[in-house]
Amino acid sequence: MLRRTFNSLMVSVALFSLGAGAAIAEETLKVGVSASKTGPLTAGATAVYWPNMQLWVHDVNQKGGIKVGEKLLKVELVEYDDKSGPEEAVKNIQRLATVDKVDFIVAPYTTGINLAAAPLIARYGYPQLIATGNANELETFVKRWPNSFWLLGKASDMSTGVVGTLKTLRDKGQIGNKVALAHVGEAFGLEMIQSAKPAFKTAGFDIVYETSYPIGTQDLAPIISGAKAAKADAFVAFSYPPDTFALTEQAQIQGLNVDAFYVGVGGALSGYAKRFAKQAEGVLAMGGINPADRAYKDYRERHKQVTGQEPDYWASPVVYASLQILQQAIEKVGSKDRAAVTKAISSGTFDTVIGKVSFNNNMLGRVWTVGQWNNGVLQGVNGLGVDGANAPIKKPAWN
Template sequence: MKRRTFTALATLALMAGLTTPAFAQDTLKVGAVAPKTGPLAGGAAVSYWPNVKLWVEDVNARGGLKVDGKQMKLEVVEYDDQTNPGETIKAVQRLVDQDQAQIVLPPYSTGLNLAAAPIYARYGIPMITSTATTDKAADLSKQFPNVFISLGGAQPIALGAVEALTKLKAKGDIGNKIAMVNVADAFGIELAGVAKKAFEAAGFQIVYETSYPLGTQDLSPVMKAAKAAAPDAFVAFSYPPDTFALTEQAIVEDLQVGAFYTAVATAFPGYVKRFGPAIDGVLGIGGVNTESPAFKEYAARHMAVTGAAPDFWASAVVYSTFQVLEQSIEAVGLDNAKIIAHIKGNAFDTVIGTLDFDDNNNNPSFWTVGQWQGGVFKGVASTGREGAVEPIKKAGWK
């Protein structure tokens, strides 16, 4: 009996899963696939999913997307890829083949975007990535002409950190001794490699250097050793959990440095919520022009619609790429090849300012470093964005 009930339930679940819902003509189906579970779910919940919601609300609030003279409302189909590239690929195929989604948004993170690039290319879907950092834009656009890169590459991001510290050194805020640590994963390794050479070329001396495995729980030995080396500046190419842990340890150990840099998640609203005014002057990866009216308005809408503030790095970029897609569809309709040509050939007005892709489908101007100043994470270094502020010296933690 129990078994029969189970079989019946399983059959029901299968049927529910495999029937395609009815499809109305005056709505456009928008597919989105990104992690809701797995290691990257936390980041996606801050930078990706709220923007999907916000964009669809924004477009529908003004009557929908104008396609060939007809106003069409957007309807989202969301899938969780469990931070697993095999699932991302399958979900994209499900969106196109089964759900008949007319618009498919790019996935989340460097790895998942790259894993899904061939499948987007096979369907010819314009893929304006917003959370992938790669220095291989030229190779990628050759292989997959439908892929666009907007968040920038690792090289300029590391160089941005060097630039910000060089400025502080020139002002006399810090000396030339640096403690540099990195998470021993692809991202941290690459950035540390680039930064090390650039720091030395800029006249800095690296007095302490180490890496720690991804997922390390206890970073107090790292911070203790860094402090013992008596550096003038502390730089960490870190991931979200270690960004929080290193900051926490710096406060515990009362690390006295004139510049403190942590990488991913420094720009998250949760960072200032956790540490309060102590983190004023902390430098981190990302940044935005917080003074631009477009960003201010976007941040306010983000707060109103999703109940959370956007982060000060990828959030606005994610929304901007949706705007690029939106403007292109309104200009040329739903023909993917025409949309791609339109994106290549035009510049777009978005919440991060003008977004204009180069010949390699790469956005050449992006924020690389920001700094917490008075409760706001302001951009201090970029590759050609307007509105950068001067970096300031980090005061004590207390």
């Protein structure tokens, strides 16, 4: 009797173990992610990039997963910190591809890191859906790396958007002709200034002050004092989030009361409006959105519910859209075949939170370039192929 009971117990344990093993070995879709969790790029990545990874995995897995052929596979994220540096990002991607053997890799955060990682991502055959970067000469880039897709368009789209917005204000007699320019000395800032300077000159603006600063610079007061001394009518900074906040603070402290004040990445963050409150009114920033768009409103509410954070008014929905595109391409192909998925991305049309998306020569032709803060919302005032733009207005003086 004891022996029969013991044998029954051992059979039960064996069956339990087999069941547990089967659960552990359940097939998933492994998706690799490398982006900043430490270093100077952390603020932007924490606000824009990582929450959308969380939201997407939640949304996909809540519905049972991604349909791959006859299987419904839940997403398993494999995450690494690139420490805000391209060298670490390259090492992470190498590990994701060769050690973790992930099925797909999400494009990294920022222009510079995407440019640095592109050759390695291409070598391993992963599609690279770049939602937080832009550059000039993209035709040459995508010809060399045809697996790369650019959702924010060219840097020149952004810079000419700024120039066009200031020209509209000037033509209305709301601002003068003198512009002060500043840019972060990193790939993003260099790409932006390269296309902005000739565009300003072609439009007849007078660049009365120009400077650059290293990424991670703490003291930006000299930049504002230089622009003030030059008696600029408009201030334009192609900046990253910490710089965007610091330059705005210094402009208020020093009383740089230009009629147009523009900042780069980070100016579209919900935290920008919270930090500066009424002082944010009339500030121009890279990005923008049509806040009345139903898809964006639904996405924004879901983002807050799942992540506990408000998304920004520019890149956040673009990051999420890039993940939707990847998911829909995988489901269309019905397999983890990366080459086939890349081909499906290049030729397909996708339903996303930023509308229907399709690529022309691996570039997205619809993008917001400039927004302006109005009652706590960054309303788009300039863009390509987008609807719902408002007319820009002269910025009120700092209170």
